[in-house]
Amino acid sequence: xxxxxxxCLAFLMAGASAMADPLRDQVKSLFEPIPETPxxxxxxxxxxxxxxxxxxxxxxxxxxxxxxxxxSTCHNISMGGGGLSESVVQHREQLGGxxxxxxxxxxxxxxxFWDGRAADLKEQVMNSVMVNPRALLxxxxxxxxxxxxxxxxxxxxxxxxxxxxxGYVEAFKxxxxxxxxxxxxxxxGRAIAVFEATLITPDxxxxxxxxxxDRALTEKQKQGLAIFVDKGCSNCHNGINIxxxxxxxxxxxxxxxxxxxxxxxxGRFAITKNLSDKYVFKVPSLRNVxxxxxxxxxxxxxxxxxxxxxMGEAQLGQQLSESExxxxxxxxxxxxxxxxxxxxxxxxxxxxxxxxPQP
Amino acid sequence: xxxxxxxCLAFLMAGASAMADPLRDQVKSLFEPIPETPxxxxxxxxxxxxxxxxxxxxxxxxxxxxxxxxxSTCHNISMGGGGLSESVVQHREQLGGxxxxxxxxxxxxxxxFWDGRAADLKEQVMNSVMVNPRALLxxxxxxxxxxxxxxxxxxxxxxxxxxxxxGYVEAFKxxxxxxxxxxxxxxxGRAIAVFEATLITPDxxxxxxxxxxDRALTEKQKQGLAIFVDKGCSNCHNGINIxxxxxxxxxxxxxxxxxxxxxxxxGRFAITKNLSDKYVFKVPSLRNVxxxxxxxxxxxxxxxxxxxxxMGEAQLGQQLSESExxxxxxxxxxxxxxxxxxxxxxxxxxxxxxxxPQP
Numbered sequence: 282x283x284x285x286x287x288x289c290l291a292f293l294m295a296g297a298s299a300m301a302d303p304l305r306d307q308v309k310s311l312f313e314p315i316p317e318t319p320x321x322x323x324x325x326x327x328x329x330x331x332x333x334x335x336x337x338x339x340x341x342x343x344x345x346x347x348x349x350x351x352x353s354t355c356h357n358i359s360m361g362g363g364g365l366s367e368s369v370v371q372h373r374e375q376l377g378g379x380x381x382x383x384x385x386x387x388x389x390x391x392x393x394f395w396d397g398r399a400a401d402l403k404e405q406v407m408n409s410v411m412v413n414p415r416a417l418l419x420x421x422x423x424x425x426x427x428x429x430x431x432x433x434x435x436x437x438x439x440x441x442x443x444x445x446x447x448g449y450v451e452a453f454k455x456x457x458x459x460x461x462x463x464x465x466x467x468x469x470g471r472a473i474a475v476f477e478a479t480l481i482t483p484d485x486x487x488x489x490x491x492x493x494x495d496r497a498l499t500e501k502q503k504q505g506l507a508i509f510v511d512k513g514c515s516n517c518h519n520g521i522n523i524x525x526x527x528x529x530x531x532x533x534x535x536x537x538x539x540x541x542x543x544x545x546x547x548g549r550f551a552i553t554k555n556l557s558d559k560y561v562f563k564v565p566s567l568r569n570v571x572x573x574x575x576x577x578x579x580x581x582x583x584x585x586x587x588x589x590x591x592m593g594e595a596q597l598g599q600q601l602s603e604s605e606x607x608x609x610x611x612x613x614x615x616x617x618x619x620x621x622x623x624x625x626x627x628x629x630x631x632x633x634x635x636x637x638p639q640p
Numbered sequence: 641x642x643x644x645x646x647x648c649l650a651f652l653m654a655g656a657s658a659m660a661d662p663l664r665d666q667v668k669s670l671f672e673p674i675p676e677t678p679x680x681x682x683x684x685x686x687x688x689x690x691x692x693x694x695x696x697x698x699x700x701x702x703x704x705x706x707x708x709x710x711x712s713t714c715h716n717i718s719m720g721g722g723g724l725s726e727s728v729v730q731h732r733e734q735l736g737g738x739x740x741x742x743x744x745x746x747x748x749x750x751x752x753f754w755d756g757r758a759a760d761l762k763e764q765v766m767n768s769v770m771v772n773p774r775a776l777l778x779x780x781x782x783x784x785x786x787x788x789x790x791x792x793x794x795x796x797x798x799x800x801x802x803x804x805x806x807g808y809v810e811a812f813k814x815x816x817x818x819x820x821x822x823x824x825x826x827x828x829g830r831a832i833a834v835f836e837a838t839l840i841t842p843d844x845x846x847x848x849x850x851x852x853x854d855r856a857l858t859e860k861q862k863q864g865l866a867i868f869v870d871k872g873c874s875n876c877h878n879g880i881n882i883x884x885x886x887x888x889x890x891x892x893x894x895x896x897x898x899x900x901x902x903x904x905x906x907g908r909f910a911i912t913k914n915l916s917d918k919y920v921f922k923v924p925s926l927r928n929v930x931x932x933x934x935x936x937x938x939x940x941x942x943x944x945x946x947x948x949x950x951m952g953e954a955q956l957g958q959q960l961s962e963s964e965x966x967x968x969x970x971x972x973x974x975x976x977x978x979x980x981x982x983x984x985x986x987x988x989x990x991x992x993x994x995x996x997p998q999p
């Protein structure tokens with residue numbers, strides 16, 4: 282009888298302290314914890330075979346023309362699901378581009394990409410620059426909008442390569458057993474989306490606190506959360522992903538400066554052509570933000586405190602004090618969840634007939 | 641009583657058939673199976689903390705100046721432990737270089753690198769071009785020999801970056817608890833070597849056959865093995881790694897042509913300066929060769945059959961028949977072992993004070 286009593290007592294205590302915390306009462310309608318198990322994608326059941334295929338494709342550099350760049354190159358699961366900064370690539374390759382958004386918890390975003398041009402993970406894969414980063418060199422209309430004809434060609438090339446790798450012929454058959462010709466780019470997108478949807482980070486200190494564990498946040502972090510809400514950060518950064526659910530202009534109150542907001546990247550305007558969408562971007566998720574420096578779509582700062590300060594000025598017109606910035610930064614560090622445990626897939630080998638990398 | 645009798649019978653049968661196979665009797669002194677558990681490194685105990693640190697470093701692109709290239713970029717465990725072809729990099733970066741040898745089972749090689757210039761895994765890490773691929777641009781004396789001063793500078797930079805990542809400060813302390821200042825490049829090499837030594841691939845069909853399982857090889861593969869030994873391939877490709885234990889000139893009997901043997905890469909000569917070492921290379925391991933196209937230090941062919949044919953002519957002066965080439969190729973595919981199961985490490989994040997990537 283001892284165990285159930287202790288369990289009951291623990292529940293009562295958690296309940297009592299949860300009820301007694303006015304801060305939690307104030308904010309609980311704004312946020313939502315990451316669930317322990319990944320969500321099901323609409324109309325895309327996650328069979329083990331589809332998941333295994335999606336994981337292989339995510340890590341396979343042969344999806345790119347030069348066999349060098351996989352999804353994981355720019356969305357490195359070891360580094361918060363982002364990692365490689367496109368600004369760095371830019372120096373090397375003379376490419377334009379934005380900071381790759383994290384793949385972790387991306388399934389919870391309302392749209393994908395900084396400009397929201399993909400409605401879901403599959404569409405994001407289908408539109409990804411990973412297919413041929415050199416396509417960016419030929420880009421028209423903005424740094425991440427790719428010539429559609431070029432995009433189709435590179436997709437077709439990727440499909441030709443996959444068809445010439447016997448292990449993938451088997452894997453696509455198993456993942457899409459009802460289809461006569463399963464190796465099509467649409468299925469590449471579907472399989473990768475199924476894998477990406479598993480990449481969630483539950484059990485962050487903030488989530489444990491939301492669920493009633495008072496000790497999951499330090500006092501400083503609770504102060505930071507109060508500032509985050511009272512100053513208005515949570516007007517945009519809210520919901521399950523603490524972001525990812527609305528669009529906002531970067532520089533609502535005050536232009537953050539061209540280093541943070543490069544004047545030639547017009548954001549969502551490139552998609553909608555509405556003048557009111559100039560410099561409008563999807564509000565990014567702040568989940569695991571501690572792991573994903575450098576910050577902003579422009580990658581401009583490696584200092585989370587500076588990022589908080591810039592956001593206060595640009596978006597809220599507020600000069601936050603050192604102490605406030607420090608508290609908010611401490612709170613943001615409570616958004617780091619349990620990172621996914623991913624066993625590296627073993628990829629099917631190329632054979633003599635597999636098309637070679639194109640430099 | 642039923643189970644033990646069946647087990648006994650199975651043992652007797654395996655023993656009987658093993659004794660009855662003259663091919664196994666002929667070749668068993670030439671080869672050795674990969675063990676089930678990784679070997680201990682001499683004078684380098686593999687503590688869990690050292691292993692965890694080594695794995696993090698292996699996957700961390702921040703060891704390179706531009707934060708883009710980790711050990712795993714060129715030694716991709718998902719792709720037979722090799723993967724990225726330096727010839728491809730060459731097109732992009734105008735770098736010279738050789739095909740990255742596989743990291744799998746590298747612990748069993750007598751020396752490391754194509755030219756054997758490192759005595760062990762730690763020395764290989766210490767001499768790796770991964771530290772700064774751009775150093776190759778300044779290389780003197782051959783495609784993979786790096787200016788020693790440049791090498792020291794880039795090592796020092798790597799150490800500075802690691803020291804400015806709080807998670808690594810902790811991880812090095814735990815891995816090298818007796819040392820006052822554990823973040824030194826020597827310990828980077830030690831930790832990565834400990835991780836690399838775990839990357840072995842036991843249980844290949846050939847190994848199961850060597851141990852007495854007659855059915856582990858097809859008849860065609862047994863024919864291939866007989867040709868492999870009778871024609872003389874096993875004069876160089878033998879031992880536990882079916883290679884990796886001796887040096888040989890590429891083109892002993894006949895020059896394989898400049899596409900396979902680029903005239904400006906003099907191999908071991910660049911290390912020893914002995915004229916007799918011109919175009920001499922370490923005989924590579926054939927373990928998992930099915931997974932590691934393209935072949936040769938020059939990466940020149942993606943076709944394992946062509947590689948077998950070229951070797952027959954260049955090294956043995958033999959024009960192998962189609963059927964012989966096919967049998968040997970089938971035998972080589974029996975060298976694919978159980979690939980390592982590696983859970984991706986989660987890397988400690990950079991902070992504001994961490995040095996930025998250098999383009």
